[in-house]
Amino acid sequence: MKGADSFEPGNGWSDGANSIPPAELAARARTARVGLRVFLLVVSSLFFLFLVAFLIRSQVADWQPLTEPLAPLASPWQLWLNTLWLVLGSIALQWARMAARRGLLGATQIGFALGGVFALAFVLGQLWVWQQFVAWGYGVSSNPASSFFFLLTGLHGLHLLGGLVAWSRTAIKFRRQVPLVQLGASVELCTIYWHYLLGLWLLLFALLTSTPETYAAIAALCGLR
Amino acid sequence: MAYAEQAEAELLHEPNSFLTKYIWSQDHKVIAIQYSLTAIFVGLIALVLSGLMRMQLGFPGSLAFMDASTYYQAMTMHGMIMVIYLLTALFLGGFGNYLIPLMVGARDMVFPYVNMLSYWFYLLSVIVLLASFFVPGGPTGAGWTLYPPQSITPGSPGTEWGIVLMLVSLAIFIVAATMGGLNYVTTVLQARTHGMTLMRMPLSVWGIFMASILALLAFPALFVSAVMMLFDKLLGTSFFMPAIISLGQQLDHQGGSPILFQHLFWFFGHPEVYIVALPAFGLVSDLISTHARKNIFGYRMMVWAIVAIGVLSFVVWAHHMYVSGMNPYFGFFFATTTLIIAVPTALKVYNWVLTLWRGDIHLTVPMLFALAFIVTFLVGGLTGLFLGNVIVDIPLSDTYFVVAHFHMVMGVAPILVVFGAIYHWYPKITGRMMNDRLGKLHFWITFLGTYAIYFPMHYLGFLGMPRRYYAYENYDFIPQSAQDLNAFITVAALTVGVSQLLFLFNLFWSAVNGKPAGGNPWGGVSLEWQTPNTPPHHGNWGAKLPVVHRWAYDYSVPGIEQDFVPQTVSDEELEQLRQRASASKVGGPS
Numbered sequence: 072m073k074g075a076d077s078f079e080p081g082n083g084w085s086d087g088a089n090s091i092p093p094a095e096l097a098a099r100a101r102t103a104r105v106g107l108r109v110f111l112l113v114v115s116s117l118f119f120l121f122l123v124a125f126l127i128r129s130q131v132a133d134w135q136p137l138t139e140p141l142a143p144l145a146s147p148w149q150l151w152l153n154t155l156w157l158v159l160g161s162i163a164l165q166w167a168r169m170a171a172r173r174g175l176l177g178a179t180q181i182g183f184a185l186g187g188v189f190a191l192a193f194v195l196g197q198l199w200v201w202q203q204f205v206a207w208g209y210g211v212s213s214n215p216a217s218s219f220f221f222l223l224t225g226l227h228g229l230h231l232l233g234g235l236v237a238w239s240r241t242a243i244k245f246r247r248q249v250p251l252v253q254l255g256a257s258v259e260l261c262t263i264y265w266h267y268l269l270g271l272w273l274l275l276f277a278l279l280t281s282t283p284e285t286y287a288a289i290a291a292l293c294g295l296r
Numbered sequence: 297m298a299y300a301e302q303a304e305a306e307l308l309h310e311p312n313s314f315l316t317k318y319i320w321s322q323d324h325k326v327i328a329i330q331y332s333l334t335a336i337f338v339g340l341i342a343l344v345l346s347g348l349m350r351m352q353l354g355f356p357g358s359l360a361f362m363d364a365s366t367y368y369q370a371m372t373m374h375g376m377i378m379v380i381y382l383l384t385a386l387f388l389g390g391f392g393n394y395l396i397p398l399m400v401g402a403r404d405m406v407f408p409y410v411n412m413l414s415y416w417f418y419l420l421s422v423i424v425l426l427a428s429f430f431v432p433g434g435p436t437g438a439g440w441t442l443y444p445p446q447s448i449t450p451g452s453p454g455t456e457w458g459i460v461l462m463l464v465s466l467a468i469f470i471v472a473a474t475m476g477g478l479n480y481v482t483t484v485l486q487a488r489t490h491g492m493t494l495m496r497m498p499l500s501v502w503g504i505f506m507a508s509i510l511a512l513l514a515f516p517a518l519f520v521s522a523v524m525m526l527f528d529k530l531l532g533t534s535f536f537m538p539a540i541i542s543l544g545q546q547l548d549h550q551g552g553s554p555i556l557f558q559h560l561f562w563f564f565g566h567p568e569v570y571i572v573a574l575p576a577f578g579l580v581s582d583l584i585s586t587h588a589r590k591n592i593f594g595y596r597m598m599v600w601a602i603v604a605i606g607v608l609s610f611v612v613w614a615h616h617m618y619v620s621g622m623n624p625y626f627g628f629f630f631a632t633t634t635l636i637i638a639v640p641t642a643l644k645v646y647n648w649v650l651t652l653w654r655g656d657i658h659l660t661v662p663m664l665f666a667l668a669f670i671v672t673f674l675v676g677g678l679t680g681l682f683l684g685n686v687i688v689d690i691p692l693s694d695t696y697f698v699v700a701h702f703h704m705v706m707g708v709a710p711i712l713v714v715f716g717a718i719y720h721w722y723p724k725i726t727g728r729m730m731n732d733r734l735g736k737l738h739f740w741i742t743f744l745g746t747y748a749i750y751f752p753m754h755y756l757g758f759l760g761m762p763r764r765y766y767a768y769e770n771y772d773f774i775p776q777s778a779q780d781l782n783a784f785i786t787v788a789a790l791t792v793g794v795s796q797l798l799f800l801f802n803l804f805w806s807a808v809n810g811k812p813a814g815g816n817p818w819g820g821v822s823l824e825w826q827t828p829n830t831p832p833h834h835g836n837w838g839a840k841l842p843v844v845h846r847w848a849y850d851y852s853v854p855g856i857e858q859d860f861v862p863q864t865v866s867d868e869e870l871e872q873l874r875q876r877a878s879a880s881k882v883g884g885p886s
Contacts, residue, residue: 116513222527
């Protein structure tokens with residue numbers, strides 16, 4: 072996320088915000104979007120490989136499913152709640168993005184702020200789930216399913232925290248009253264990233280709460296069994 | 297496509313304090329030099345480590361401090377440093393940083409700040425790696441592949457701190473490589489100057505571009521395996537660790553899959569070979585074309601071969617695991633894909649040779665290295681065809697035949713390109729030529745010396761001499777002659793090692809005392825030779841970005857006097873050059 076957000080000129084370049092012509096601003100925004108998309112490709116590769124590792128490991132006999140009646144994900148209502156936060160965050164940012172395109176500063180600010188707050192709520196919610204896991208005796212090393220749960224949700228959370236760093240940098244720009252054209256570009260990047268992390272979370276959520284039979288079926292389909 | 301998404305004439309403020317100019321610099325050229333010098337520095341450490349290993353192998357017991365643990369630690373660090381911290385960093389961070397913006401006509405990378413961070417993360421990863429020499433237990437001795445369970449269970453050297461530092465260092469390196477790779481890819485996609493279509497880019501840029509994509513997609517596999525192994529080591533999980541009895545005690549792990557680690561590692565490890573090889577292919581194409589004064593043969597084929605090799609490199613990884621055991625159909629599949637990759641690779645070799653065919657070959661130092669590369673890559677590549685077949689690989693696996701193969705193909709061959717490319721672009725970087733005589737001496741010792749090292753290793757492999765052994769006494773199947781050969785190899789290796797001092801001396805001495813080079817000493821056509829200043833100033837191009845009118849290989853164009861047409865020359869200007877040439881032919885003495 073950092074990669075995409077810090078496309079402003081370096082130490083040798085002029086950085087007077089007002090002196091940059093609009094055509095060039097648009098070009099820079101395009102470049103930043105391409106950079107972000109390439110970065111998302113890298114993140115996809117990372118999680119794809121984790122998921123393959125997950126599927127292979129799930130086929131070993133010592134796997135204890137987290138979805139059994141007395142296991143922590145038997146009724147994952149907390150995860151549903153967290154999912155709601157993330158969905159709301161994405162909606163809020165999308166709203167800010169559309170407001171920015173129409174030149175509405177107030178609505179952009181509100182949507183953008185809400186997007187960050189909801190993301191933070193999600194991260195805190197995930198930490199709460201972790202605490203529950205530990206309280207129930209499902210620590211990181213208790214069994215491979217639980218290890219993967221911590222690993223995957225942790226990495227997803229770290230990516231969201233990275234997004235929040237970019238988000239707060241943009242928030243500072245709001246406070247410095249940078250022109251909306253430039254803010255719009257940053258809001259756009261945050262929105263793309265939030266949507267991506269929502270999609271990724273839905274995938275992880277679906278996988279982590281699936282039954283061993285589903286894993287077995289997917290593994291068989293991929294030739295991993 | 298997007299041309300010149302960067303500013304045409306942005307206001308430039310040269311950084312003027314020493315700190316912003318040379319240390320915390322965001323200029324791609326300074327970052328390139330920082331990357332290169334750091335990589336060469338760690339490379340020298342790895343070179344010394346290989347010398348120590350060779351002393352033990354050639355003259356067992358000659359070094360008092362060399363026991364089995366130290367040997368394995370030297371071996372592990374040598375391999376990891378050479379593959380990742382030297383070659384990957386030098387090709388992408390060094391040459392990629394320096395050449396991409398100059399060759400595509402950009403003022404800098406598109407994200408200069410991230411580019412600077414990339415270097416500092418790289419430096420941090422190097423420091424963490426080198427720190428492992430000084431921790432209790434020393435660096436890890438698990439072999440550069442770090443296979444669990446032995447890499448984290450007691451018994452292997454460096455399982456207390458060394459392996460942790462190694463994994464952390466790798467993770468930091470991957471963050472650095474990702475930040476760099478984002479820049480290289482996005483710059484090529486977005487910051488090419490007017491008229492620089494993708495199919496007009498020099499092959500150097502194509503090679504580095506494709507290698508960056510491979511790095512972006514393959515390094516995550518190493519990251520995944522490093523993170524999961526750190527969990528196993530520090531948090532007691534069982535991702536890779538099976539139920540195991542170590543030193544008579546049942547460990548707390550169960551059910552983990554060491555083979556899973558191997559798959560992940562090689563899903564990174566094989567593309568890594570091409571992360572190193574593709575930039576070398578690209579750079580050497582430009583060296584050959586420039587110094588043979590001839591356009592590259594089959595440019596389009598060369599580009600598509602680079603792309604095809606890049607794609608194929610993701611479906612061959614398990615050929616490193618034939619001896620780990622797998623479904624025979626998998627073996628068949630991976631052997632087939634491995635052999636298919638030889639097709640685009642051979643195509644490149646043919647095209648290099650056909651570029652040389654009837655060219656005006658100048659045996660300059662860069663050209664000597666380029667020619668040596670073709671030969672060396674051919675030798676290393678051919679033994680790859682042997683090893684790609686399951687039935688040949690299984691008896692040869694874990695012998696010196698494999699050591700010879702991969703050192704030829706991804707050790708010596710790329711390093712020859714590194715040397716050639718440094719001799720070639722040094723005048724642009726410093727404004728001075730490197731000393732020719734020293735360069736030739738360095739070339740001949742390195743070229744002949746590496747053959748003296750690695751050729752005999754093929755025979756040792758056929759004799760069945762196993763690799764990774766610390767000592768070879770008391771094995772009946774290894775004859776005394778093998779020991780003599782080992783002593784010979786050690787002498788050759790030490791000679792080659794010491795002769796690199798010639799290169800280092802030349803590198804630093806010529807920066808001050810070299811012959812002034814001028815802007816375009818080799819008569820190159822690509823954009824980096826057309827900069828208004830040499831070395832190029834901050835922002836590279838002065839007030840106006842260059843405009844590109846032709847591909848990067850117009851050498852020896854018929855009908856004009858000079859034997860090269862820079863990419864910036866338009867068709868009208870070329871016509872004028874033609875008329876001038878024909879006028880002087882008619883008017884001048886015949």
